[in-house]
Each structure stands twice: as C-alpha cells, then as structure tokens.
Amino acid sequence: MSNCSCENPLIPQIVEVIKIVDETPDVKTFYVQKDNGVPFDVMPGQLAMVSLLPVGEGMFSVSWQEDDHLQFAIKRVGVMTDELHAIDVGQRLGVRGPYGNGFPVEKCKGQDMLFIGGGIGLAPLRSFIKYCFKHREDYGKITIIYGSRSYDDLCFKEELFEKWPQEKDTQVYVTIDNAEEKWDGHVGYVPAYLEELNPDPQNTVAVTCGPPIMIKFVLQALEKMGFSDEQVITTLEMRMKCGIGKCGRCNIGSEYICLDGPVFDLAQLRKLPPEW
Amino acid sequence: MKYFKKGQIEKIIDRLAEKADVYVPMLRGQQSGFYSWKSYDENYDDLIFDLLNVYSPPKNIVLPQTEKMYSFDQQGQEIIIKPEEIPVEPNVIFGIRSCDVKAIEYLDEVFFTRTFVDEFYKARRDQVTIVANACYNPGTNCFCKSMGVNPLEPEAADVILREVENGYVWESKTEKGNILTKQIEDLLEEKEVELYEPNRFVRKVNYDGVAEKLKDLFDHPMWEKYSDPCQTCGICTYMCPTCYCFDVQVKNWGEEGYRFRCWDSCMYREYTQMAGGHNPREAATERFRNRFLHKLQFFNERYGTPLCTGCGRCVVACPAGVDIIRMIELIKGAEPSV
Amino acid sequence: MNYTDQIREIASRLLENGQVDMVMAWEKGAFDYQSLPYVARSLEDIDKMIFDDYCVHNLSTSLLRYRDSNEKIGIVVKGCDSRGLVRLLEDNQIKRERLYIIGVCCSGVMDPLQAMIANSGFSRIKDTSGLAAKCANCIQPNPVIYDELVGATQEARGPANRFEKVSEIENMSVEERRAFFEDVFSRCIRCYACRQACIACDCRTCIFEETRPQWVGRETSISDNMMYHMVRSMHMAGRCIDCGECERVCPVGIPLMLINRKLIKEVDHLYGPYEAGMVYIEGQKPPFSVYDEKDQDDFI
Incomplete structure (x- = not known):
C-alpha cells in the first residue's frame, strides 16, 4: 500500500533534475534529487506524479531509486512530456507520491523471474529487474525478454547489452520488430519470441509490461505454455489525476489503478471488466 | 420539544450567521441552490424552505466546483510552491434534505477513507455543521427510501428540523448541534407539538441484488440500447449530490500560476483520454455504462452502498430523460447475455 | 398534436x-x-x-x-x-x-x-x-x-420581430451589456449540455476538448466561462438553425438563443439574406464555409 509521507498528498515536493539520459529518440531518463537525497522512498513498480509546474502533471512509474536520487524514464507522447523533454539539468520539478502497490517483491522471493517487456514498458520492469539484481540471492534464474520497434527505440541499451547479461544466472533476449542493417540480433514481435524461447513455468513468475496489444498476446502465449493466472503479473496504465484514489477516472471496475494497482496478477485482472 | 415559529426562521439564521457562514436554500433568478446568507438580497432572492429541494446540490460547499490547490512561481530553473490557504470559517448548511446529507456521508467515505485523507476536503468539511430539514413530503421523482436513505432521520445531521403546523421542531443530535442550540436558545420555545405523518413516495425501486447482478451484465447489449438517447453532457454528474470526480488543471501566465481542481464528468471523452492517444472509454455507450456501474455496482463493492441517494435530480434534469429508476428496473429485468 | x-x-x-x-x-x-x-x-x-x-x-x-x-x-x-x-x-x-x-x-x-x-x-x-x-x-x-x-x-x-430581445441588448451601454453577460455567464457550470444538444456542433474534436494546446481553461470563473461562451457562439455563426435546444437544456437558464440570434441577425445582414438550413441544395455551403471576394470586410 502507498506510504505517502507528505502532509497534503496532492501538493508536490520540489526536486532538482541532476542528470538526463537520452535513451531513445523519444525516451529520456530524468534523475531527480531533493536535498542530496530522495523526496520519498519507492518500491519497485510504484508511481509518482511528476510536474513541470507551469505545464502539467503526469503519472509515471519510478524506473529506479538510488540512495540520492529517483529515476524516471519518460516517453514523449503529449503536451507535458514534450515540454519535459526540452528541459536541462538543474531544472526544478514537482513530484508527489509514491502511489500504488508496486510489484510483489516479497512474494516472488525464491522464484525464477521472467520479465517480458515492450517499448517504454521496460521502464517499470526495470525497477523490479534491478531490485532482483540488488537482492540477487533472493531470486532464482532471471530471464529478460525485451523488444522494440527498432534498434534505436530500445531503452536502457547499456544495461540491456552490457550490464544485465553479466549478472549471475541471467539471460537477456532482445528483439526488434523489423530487420535493420545495424542489427544482427533477433527480429520479430515479443510474443512470438517468447513462444520460440518457450520458458518453463515451473517455479517461475512472469512479469510483463508493454503496449496493450503486446500484453494481450503475451498473456495468451504464457497461458499456452502453462503459466497459471497467479504466476503472471502485469502493470496497468490509465489516465490519472490525483494518484490517491479520489478523482475517479482510473477505475477498472471498482479498482483504482493509482491506488489498488498499477500491479495486478492475471487472476485479479480476470475478475475485472475487460477495460484493461 | 424545542420549537420555533416559521416567522422566526430569518432571525434564527441571522443569529447563527453571527458565528458562521450559513448556507440556506434560495431561489436566485432561475437558479436554486444553497447560497451564503451573507449574499442574500431580499429583492432578488427567495428563501425556499417550503419547496422540496434546491436544484443545484449543496456539494459545492465541501467540494467547490473550482478549487485552487497551490500556486507556484518558477524563476529560471528555481521554483517556489505555495499551498493555498483554505478558508477555515465555520459554516452551517441550514435546511438540507436527508438525501443530500447522505450524499455528504458518501463524500466523507471517499475523501476520508481508503488510505488517503484529502486535506482540501477535510479543511472544509471539518467546519461544517449540518442542520437538516426532515422530509415529510417526498417529490414526484424522489426515491431516497429505495436507496436506503431515511428522509426523516438524516444520520450525519447535527440538528434536525421538523416542519410542523406553523413552525419547526429543533432537534439537536450532536455536540456540534448543541453548540448551535445554545446560540439560539432564547429563540426556541419548549412545546409539545404533533409531528406530521410522512407522505408516501410516488416512485419506488428495489435496489436489492442489483450490484451483484451487474457483475454479469458488463457486456450486455442493453447498454447500447439504453444509452441511445444520452447526449453525454455532464448535467447528471454535476447536478448529482454524490458525484465527486475531479480534474486537476493548471492556470499560468508565463512561469507563474496555480494548480486547481475542478469537477469533472465521466460522461466526457477527455475524462479517460490518455496522452498517448488510447482511451478505454471512448464510446458514449462505454461512458454511459461506467456511470451507472460506478453508481450501482463499483461504489457498492468498494464502500458498501450505492452512490445514489435517490434525490431525483438527474431524473429531472436529464435533457433526454435518462432515468436511473428506470435503469435499475431494466437491470433487474435483464437476462445475462452469456 | x-x-x-x-x-x-x-x-x-x-x-x-x-x-x-x-x-x-x-x-x-x-x-x-x-x-x-x-x-x-x-x-x-x-x-x-x-x-x-x-x-x-x-x-x-x-x-x-x-x-x-x-x-x-x-x-x-x-x-x-x-x-x-x-x-x-x-x-x-x-x-x-x-x-x-x-x-x-x-x-x-x-x-x-x-x-x-x-x-x-x-x-x-x-x-x-x-x-x-x-x-x-x-x-x-x-x-x-x-x-x-x-x-x-x-x-x-x-413574432413580427424575433430579434426584439437582441435589439434590447444592442441598445444597452457597453457597461450595461458587460454586466448583463457577466451575470448570465457566471452561472455556467460548464456541463456542455448546450454543445451536446447542438446540431451545429458537429466537430469531431471540439476545441474545448483539445489539449494540445488547451484553448479554454476549465475553471468555472467568469473569464473561462466568458471564453467558453464567446468561442461557442462564434462557432454558431451561419450554422445555428434556431431550434432552441441549447437554451432548453441549459440547467442554469443561460439565454443562449439571445446570443445565437444576434449571430443569425448579423450573418443575415452581412452575408445574407441567409438563414441556416432552410433549403437543401446539393453542394451548397453556409457563408462561413466558403470564400467570396465580395464578402463584406469593412468591419475588420
């Protein structure tokens, strides 16, 4: 459950942008800091509302927390994110949170982890992936399957190609939708690649995030491979405004994505109306 | 029984207004609603304790349609945030009906419970004393009793007024109510009066089992059919005493500005429109369905009651005649499609 | 009937x-x-x-x-x-x-x-x-x-003169007129029923829903309300068919037809004789959907 520390959960704290990393042509990771630390502690998969004050607020998954800063990988999709992509290091932003339940890091202990991501969907997964590496002994084998439209659109390339494959008992599989000259890796959609790799459901938790169409086919593929609904976890997205389960719009059935989600297992999702 | 004559009512409001902002039911031009006694103009306004209810619900007293949250000033890369100071003057809602009192109880549930407390709401709500006016004559489109509201015994009221022959009985229910009683003690008399027998309801509906049944009706073709007349305007949600959804928006001139929240409506397309282009409730039918499911199923699952107090405003105000009483009946009669 | x-x-x-x-x-x-x-x-x-x-x-x-x-x-x-x-x-x-x-x-x-x-x-x-x-x-x-x-x-x-009320407003002083419109627009709760009921409002994306940029603020303040109604009414020019649905559905009694009729009067006067939707001729367009070199522009 959320553990917002501020007095008024709708009023942001001010943070400074200390580093900006260009991930892809339309994704940047913003490192933000408050008084040489973090504005609040976040669990993997939790959300925070980031505001560029004169422009707007947007809800984002925190893609990683270090002792002295939070990281947000943000794709340019609208008014607010357009403006956000134009800022420089040193810019002050508002953040409030953390919101939402986050990934079930405790429940997954002792399990093999299968992460399946598409596009910017790797941002929330990354917080869980890095958490697993940080607490490496708590988790079994780690498999990461990730795809994007093109090579340029792959997020977190350094980690993807350099760092994560070096981790103990870890396999990283990367694919892109269409063949390109500079790419000699796998070509094809994520769900198809997943079926090709055919991971063993035994003692495994699958965590997936990506565009709705990818998720749909990944879920079908996992089911076919014998993953039970309880073994499959995803994180949802809806338009959000308050983050505290009051403003109404992010409901799917009687659940609020900002408060009860964004992370659900498939068994929970199947009980909800099919609006996800 | 504590009692006062009808002719005394303005005196009583005047007295209460010495220590609080008192909201009273008025007709103001073509509008009716709860307006501050301070703004009462006898040439223009008309006190309407004799009418069934005001058309605009009193929710704006605790949840203003537009509410500033904080202002900011960005200079270069620096930024200053200044939280809005919410006016903390005590206020009294005087003459509110049971349906609207119940609506405030529901808002309390939303804004005070389930993990977070909404501080803006709390600041206003804490200052409210409720003087309810028990309802002995339900209107043509009232169905509060069907939705579990007792028109004679509004639970969250601090004081209950009961209209009797030529006057009102004043019945304090809480400590807050006792404070008001003290303030007007000399205007009240001790008198045994006969209470009216409540009149019957014209319209009734049986809500039993509806929330449960709706679980199997999400994909039912009836939503397409019954949403035909709906124009997807926001009247039903804005006139509803319980609808609480809000939007958060910014107003700025250059680098300076403020963030505010304002009522929003699930009937609008923009309500769920995501920045990337996807909209889970794009079609009018989907929005229409969500509104009824929220009121009759989802809220019930989350908070244990429907989000409807049977005040009848949406039934009256819908330009296309969409009628929640009829919807409940249609839901009860629907055959699950699978 | x-x-x-x-x-x-x-x-x-x-x-x-x-x-x-x-x-x-x-x-x-x-x-x-x-x-x-x-x-x-x-x-x-x-x-x-x-x-x-x-x-x-x-x-x-x-x-x-x-x-x-x-x-x-x-x-x-x-x-x-x-x-x-x-x-x-x-x-x-x-x-x-x-x-x-x-x-x-x-x-x-x-x-x-x-x-x-x-x-x-x-x-x-x-x-x-x-x-x-x-x-x-x-x-x-x-x-x-x-x-x-x-x-x-x-x-x-x-009636003989359906623009009678319009004339009344026209004859007001600027201050009186401002006070009149501030009073009626301050009531607006922005439920958009007037837009939803309107046949002239056939745009796929309404300007009031546009967010890139957001043209009209969502506060129920006099300035945002005025802006809403000004933009709405200007879009009615040459398009309003005088069906009166907007005013009928308004839950707070804003005299929207008074404003629409002023536009009807002006369009008729400047580009007329014209009344929207009185006759269907294939290919025919309302005055504001076509450009004509003879269009009046001396008021610009």
Missing part, C-alpha cells in the same frame, strides 16, 4: 421491407408529460414509438453517432429539426441516401424538462401547459426536407 399512428405505420413499413435499419423517434417516459428520444431497431420496438405534444427534442443531433457507420436510418423531424438535417448534409456528416426522413408539420411542442422541474418540487412555477419557450419564435414549423410528410402544413408562429 398526436401522430403516433402515422409514425408507427411508416416505421413498421420501413423496418419490415428493410428500407432502414433503425427509426429514430420517441417513446413515453414515466409521466404523461415526458416523451423521450427512442430508437426502434425491430418491429417489436414499434409499439413503444410515439409522437405527441412533448416530442420537443431535435433528433437530428443523434445522427452524429452514426456518421461513421453504414446503417440506413429513418428519422422523425419537426420543421426546426429538419433544418438540422440540411446542415448535416451540407457539412457532409451523413449521406442523404442513408436517411429516410419522416417530416412532421408541427403546431408547436411542450417541454418535458420544464414540466419535470415544475412537477418535482424544484420550482415555484406550476403551470407548464403552454408551448415550449423555443416555439415562441418558430419560423419554420414545416419540414424543409423530407421523404414523407405527416400532418397538415402549419403557419409560422414567430
């Missing part, structure tokens, strides 16, 4: 021989004074269909829901409503061959909304037996476009 039998007969015929997939008309609500928009999709639905004195709604607006589909639609329209169909056809929102228009010569209707308010305890007004306010200025009781006509041709009821 009760044409229930005629309407049912036509609708049955159309649905039976597959000429249309649905017929838009009315049904009765919970009260005698309540008639509601209704869509019949099969013969079983016909029994519910009615046409009586409370069929006040302009159904042509509902056609927008079907502008991207292919169903053939039967639709019942009164004189004023039929002008809405002309506007939709002019704006290429729907194809003429998809419509079967059942025109009703209208002797005036009553407003179920006012009757509901009066009878439900929210108003001091008790008598709602008169014609709907919007009928007082009727200039077109007979359909201007139809495939089949019901009822006998009616005389227009409009």
